[in-house]
Amino acid sequence: MELDGAGLTCAQVHEVAYGTARVTIASVDRARAAWRAAQELTGPVYGQSTGVGANKDVPVSGGGFGLLRSHAGGAGELVEPFRARGMLVVRLNQLLVGGSGVSPGVLPVLASAINDGFTPPVRTYGAIGTGDLTALSTTALCLLGEVAWQGPSGDPPRYALDSRDALPFISSGALTLSDAAIACHRIRTLLSAAVDVAAQSFSAVDASAEPVAVAVQEARPHPGQALVAARLRELLSAETAARVQDPYGYRAFAQVHGAALDALERASRVVETDLNAALENPLIAGGLAWHNGNFHGAPVALALDALRAAITQTAQLSTARLATLMDPGMTGQLPFLAARPGDSGAMILEYVAHDALAELCHLATPVTTGTAVISRGTEDHASFATQAARLCLRTLEPLEIILACERVAATRTHTPTPDHPLDTAITEARHTLH
Numbered sequence: 535m536e537l538d539g540a541g542l543t544c545a546q547v548h549e550v551a552y553g554t555a556r557v558t559i560a561s562v563d564r565a566r567a568a569w570r571a572a573q574e575l576t577g578p579v580y581g582q583s584t585g586v587g588a589n590k591d592v593p594v595s596g597g598g599f600g601l602l603r604s605h606a607g608g609a610g611e612l613v614e615p616f617r618a619r620g621m622l623v624v625r626l627n628q629l630l631v632g633g634s635g636v637s638p639g640v641l642p643v644l645a646s647a648i649n650d651g652f653t654p655p656v657r658t659y660g661a662i663g664t665g666d667l668t669a670l671s672t673t674a675l676c677l678l679g680e681v682a683w684q685g686p687s688g689d690p691p692r693y694a695l696d697s698r699d700a701l702p703f704i705s706s707g708a709l710t711l712s713d714a715a716i717a718c719h720r721i722r723t724l725l726s727a728a729v730d731v732a733a734q735s736f737s738a739v740d741a742s743a744e745p746v747a748v749a750v751q752e753a754r755p756h757p758g759q760a761l762v763a764a765r766l767r768e769l770l771s772a773e774t775a776a777r778v779q780d781p782y783g784y785r786a787f788a789q790v791h792g793a794a795l796d797a798l799e800r801a802s803r804v805v806e807t808d809l810n811a812a813l814e815n816p817l818i819a820g821g822l823a824w825h826n827g828n829f830h831g832a833p834v835a836l837a838l839d840a841l842r843a844a845i846t847q848t849a850q851l852s853t854a855r856l857a858t859l860m861d862p863g864m865t866g867q868l869p870f871l872a873a874r875p876g877d878s879g880a881m882i883l884e885y886v887a888h889d890a891l892a893e894l895c896h897l898a899t900p901v902t903t904g905t906a907v908i909s910r911g912t913e914d915h916a917s918f919a920t921q922a923a924r925l926c927l928r929t930l931e932p933l934e935i936i937l938a939c940e941r942v943a944a945t946r947t948h949t950p951t952p953d954h955p956l957d958t959a960i961t962e963a964r965h966t967l968h
Contacts, residue, residue: 602700656668846894880946894933
């Protein structure tokens with residue numbers, strides 16, 4: 535996969551993070567131009583000739599390594615290697631955009647770290663949506679040899695960063711964006727699979743396809759809704775419906791699930807913009823250092839809050855359809871799809887699904903209603919995009935479980951089976967969603 539600072543996608547971040555792709559660098563010309571310009575700067579430059587945060591007006595000299603050591607202070611469990619690897623590819627791509635002023639010699643070293651399986655020991659807590667300073671400071675200290683990389687036993691990646699490289703290297707929310715990109719990619723896979731699962735439920739209860747008719751959809755042309763309806767028309771037969779109107783889990787599926795697809799598209803666009811942007815403070819451009827707020831994660835946090843809310847709604851409809859699959863009035867079978875009268879059949883699927891749904895509802899709580907004022911009031915707002923991305927990753931398991939429960943039930947409308955543990959069936963259904 536060739537990185538050029540312009541075309542990195544959520545899917546590609548996922549691919550590199552999970553070790554199924556290697557990276558190459560197209561050109562370091564823009565990074566080199568910014569570095570040369572940074573060498574010629576005069577006057578105060580934040581984080582290089584001054585301190586950071588509330589120390590922005592305090593002159594310093596040669597203090598870059600101290601900045602790294604003071605900021606490599608994360609806490610909690612180490613993040614999984616795939617997340618740390620995703621962070622490396624995001625930061626490498628951003629540095630290729632130019633604008634940081636960091637030494638271009640570090641870029642091929644980062645590429646080698648990714649390809650050779652090395653990741654920095656990044657801890658969970660330490661960012662609030664204004665830059666992943668602890669994670670990237672730890673990475674910089676790994677390059678300097680002061681902190682040990684995680685990974686194979688071979689020679690670890692090393693690069694003698696200059697003191698002036700410190701802030702330019704860490705001025706990014708690369709871990710947050712990696713988490714967001716991986717989550718968006720995997721949510722896309724699950725939302726696509728959810729249409730197939732819903733179609734199985736439509737067939738199981740002879741639900742009407744009238745709500746997804748072309749005439750209905752043209753009357754309200756939301757993009758996601760149109761995509762869902764078109765896909766369902768392909769999957770459903772033209773058999774006569776059993777009822778004039780079905781419950782919302784069927785009748786409003788295209789509208790609710792389509793809204794989730796629209797939220798995903800917006801979130802993916804926002805994340806991919808930042809994957810290929812110079813989120814540097816200061817930004818080196820036109821021979822000058824521009825002090826700015828491009829590092830702020832508000833657009834990402836807002837988009838991810840909306841995405842978590844949207845997928846919770848589509849999950850709620852999945853549990854609603856699951857309830858109809860337990861109802862003999864809808865399926866024409868015994869209650870709970872039991873093989874014999876009085877048996878519990880697939881009853882427990884509702885408990886499992888609603889447990890997972892409760893988790894999703896908690897994860898949907900917006901982070902953007904909060905803020906933080908730190909560094910003696912100098913940094914007086916926080917987006918919590920980091921937390922929004924982390925919560926998006928956590929939605930994957932409960933969403934997958936809910937859809938798996940619906941799939942197991944829909945499948946069993948055709949072949950009810952005697953009572954036996956359903957955990958294996960749920961696990962197998964989860965695998966089919968990928």
